[in-house]
Amino acid sequence: MTSTLGALTVPLIQAPMAGGPSTAALAVAVSQAGGLGMLAAGYKTVEAMAAEIDDVRAGTLIFGVNVFVPEADPSDPGALAAYAAALAPMAAELGVAAPEPGPFNDDHYAAKLDYLVANPVPLVSFTFGLPTADDVARLRSVGTEIVLNATDPEEISAADALNPDAIVVQGIEAGGHRATHGQAKEPAENTTHELVSSAREYTDKPVIAAGGVSSAAVARNLMDAGASFVQVGTLFLTVDEAGTKEAHMDALVSGQYRDTVVTRAFSGRAARALSNRFTERMTANQVAGYPQVHYMTAPLRAASADNPEGLNLWAGTGFAACRQRPAAEIVAEFRSL
Known part of the structure; x- marks a missing residue:
């Protein structure tokens, strides 16, 4: 050992x-x-x-x-552009600039x-x-x-x-x-x-x-x-x-959320989170696009800092014990x- x-x-x-x-x-x-x-x-x-x-x-x-x-796996530029377009209505609702796919990081x-x-x-x-x-x-x-x-x-x-x-x-x-x-x-x-x-x-x-x-x-x-x-x-x-966001902490302990989902909606990589409006809204559009999707959704998540429905509420299946x-x-x- x-x-x-x-x-x-x-x-x-x-x-x-x-x-x-x-x-x-x-x-x-x-x-x-x-x-x-x-x-x-x-x-x-x-x-x-x-x-x-x-x-x-x-x-x-x-x-x-x-x-x-x-x-190791490159993101597809066309898929990233399509995801940016799918995010645009949400960005407009939040008053942030329409997302654009950035370069690899x-x-x-x-x-x-x-x-x-x-x-x-x-x-x-x-x-x-x-x-x-x-x-x-x-x-x-x-x-x-x-x-x-x-x-x-x-x-x-x-x-x-x-x-x-x-x-x-x-x-x-x-x-x-x-x-x-x-x-x-x-x-x-x-x-x-x-x-x-x-x-x-x-x-x-x-x-x-x-x-x-x-x-x-x-x-x-x-x-x-x-x-x-x-x-x-x-x-x-x-x-x-x-250093967890207060809205994320509250979501984990409030009892308001019951289910988790594995989603690529926030970052382009598969991740388990509490199911919320963001994951539900983007289910049909999510792509494999890391890290570009992470940076595309960052302004939207920042604009939703106090709203758990717009955040990446990472959580494992045992979150009820939090x-x-x-x-x-x-x-x-x-x-x-």
Whole structure:
């Protein structure tokens, strides 16, 4: 077992949640409570990522940073133009400019890797695809441990080939973006338990179970099936230290929303969210178009900051367990694992 993961007194990893929810304060609180706090580098500049890392280092030496792998499957320009046109009426209603497809954006991947090699952190995880063997070697050379994501057996095998320190196996129940290796791929229907149960056929690395982990009882079931750790995201969206939008927090705990849906409507990548007016309205038009769709819908989401019907309300299937409380309380509930 690796030193960073092996240092945990609670086998719980806080999922990196890009776009605001994952804060330095959240990562510190989880790590101080015995789990592994994670920063989300996605959608940030290198400078912003570096500042958050500095903030976390001031509170804990055990943490990780998650990096988005640049999209392997190109977006279709015609499909992007059609989606922009479909968004135009909503933009007009909100009083924002009509969306236009922008250029491809690699989320400063190379510069972030360079920074993380020059300024090593304990652990780096990757999502939306796999890093190259050279990327892995560079990080390992400075003592950083590597965690990779997978959503089906084929992806588990591909991740295993890079000899990571652990593999997150993400089931269909997971909230937020699916970690599929390429946006064009339709997410597998495997449950988290199914993936964990079969993972040993494809890897001998420690498995981190992600998706639908809404209680210690669920976590115990997954660990009995072969997981070494669990990754929890949705429950942390409503904790005191999270940077989640107030309207998003309220939607998760209000009881007003009953269903989740896997949608590409907000970002062009498959992601699970609470079903709302935006997801329903754009169901017939959604396309595989990451990251361009993310940037096209950003002004609309900003204009709907106080209206949950216009927001990307990321949520896993176990969102009904969300409550507003300190992050340490959640970690404590998993201490008996």
